[in-house]
Amino acid sequence: MVQDLGRVVSNSEVKRGYFLMDIRSPSIARQAKPGQFLTVRCGDVTSPLLRRPFGFHRINDSGFQVLYEVVGKGTRLLSELKPGNKVDVLGPLGNGFTVPGKTKDVIIVAGGIGVAPLVALAEKIVNSPQSIVHRKPLVLLGARTRNDILCVREFRKLECEIKVSTDDGSQGFKGGVTDLLEDLLSSIDYRLSTIYACGPEAMLKEIAAIARKRKSEAYASLEGNIACGVGACLGCAIETRSGYKLVCEDGPVFNLNEVVWR
Ligand SMILES: Cc1cc2nc3c(=O)[nH]c(=O)nc-3n(C[C@H](O)[C@H](O)[C@H](O)COP(=O)(O)OP(=O)(O)OC[C@H]3O[C@@H](n4cnc5c(N)ncnc54)[C@H](O)[C@@H]3O)c2cc1C
Ligand code: FES
Incomplete structure (x- = not known):
């Protein structure tokens, strides 16, 4: 698990109320696997007080994407981040999916x-x-x-x-x-x-x-x-x-x- 100041590469509304954010953070991306999650500090240290959890939507060598729905204060603040802004991210957390080996469908x-x-x-x-x-x-x-x-x-x-x-x-x-x-x-x-x-x-x-x-x-x-x-x-x-x-x-x-x- 790593705490990092990731760099927002892009953050745009893909459908009404849904945003896709691309975050550069090689140290987290290197360890992340599908089904694990990260927590994000959405505002300043006090509001919202708690970090918000999000799954890894896509993972590449230098970073990852978060696909999120704006439902409250934390996600609204996230939606206002611009390319170049820094975002405090902590992850990867949790177990993740086990990718099937030899299996049926x-x-x-x-x-x-x-x-x-x-x-x-x-x-x-x-x-x-x-x-x-x-x-x-x-x-x-x-x-x-x-x-x-x-x-x-x-x-x-x-x-x-x-x-x-x-x-x-x-x-x-x-x-x-x-x-x-x-x-x-x-x-x-x-x-x-x-x-x-x-x-x-x-x-x-x-x-x-x-x-x-x-x-x-x-x-x-x-x-x-x-x-x-x-x-x-x-x-x-x-x-x-x-x-x-x-x-x-x-x-x-x-x-x-x-x-x-x-
Ligand atoms: C492991 C994990 C992975 C997640 N991955 C994603 C993701 O990839 N994309 C995404 O959009 N969201 C994801 N979520 C949900 C996301 O964390 C919440 O939507 C977010 O924390 C809301 O923060 P907020 O401050 O905007 O809203 P708040 O003000 O905290 O809440 C607004 C409303 O949303 C409801 N709410 C908050 N959290 C949840 C929740 N976990 N489940 C159901 N309702 C909730 C509240 O009850 C309230 O009605 C994930 C949650 C978990 C636990
Ligand atoms: S969120 Fe605190 S123990 Fe799981």
Whole structure:
């Protein structure tokens, strides 16, 4: 883990309310892997007091990208940063995704801004020589409206097949992304797939139930309430079948079968 003053290379609105920030920080980038996260000081030392957590959206040799939705004070302050500004970043933190070795198919399921860390994962799977997946990952993108569907271009570049759902039917299938997943897993073609997901808790809970029913493995990056981010405050504890675990240290990626859902 490294604390660094990264340099903002670019920071622009990619869709209404969603920003992509490119940060130069070779020392963090060298250690980062998909599914791990960093914490960012968004304002001055006192406000907001706590650093904010973000997944690595894409990682390269000299830095990384953060894809974020503006939801409150911290993310609004981030959206105001300009190229050349310095930003206090700490990472990489947490465990990250385990890239599948010799496996069946991979299905990636994203809910809204939960797509952010899944692009780095797809890049790793597609480009990794150890990962002998049967075919390119199938990506299911779910969101409230078409404005909230992100990263189609990135997954297309990786030649992933993409299916989209929106709650209001403004793009793709009208309904939940978990309906698409259930359909796929009931077809012989995608039985025994490994699922990787990130998104709202209700979506992850449904995926856990579907995966259990279909005897599939499912892993997800959880978005708990991160305060310290380094295992010191115990504020991010969740219950699992093997006792309480910390999202920031033992996660954020968990086997969904292990999580005890409320
Ligand atoms: C491991 C991890 C990785 C994350 N990666 C990303 C990412 O790549 N891109 C991204 O946009 N966001 C990500 N988040 C969520 C992000 O950290 C929050 O949106 C951010 O901290 C909000 O800060 P704020 O000051 O703008 O809003 P705040 O003022 O803190 O909150 C504004 C609103 O958002 C809600 N909120 C805050 N944090 C969360 C959360 N973790 N989950 C659900 N609701 C929340 C609050 O309840 C409140 O209603 C991640 C969170 C975690 C734990
Ligand atoms: S956020 Fe403090 S222990 Fe996890």
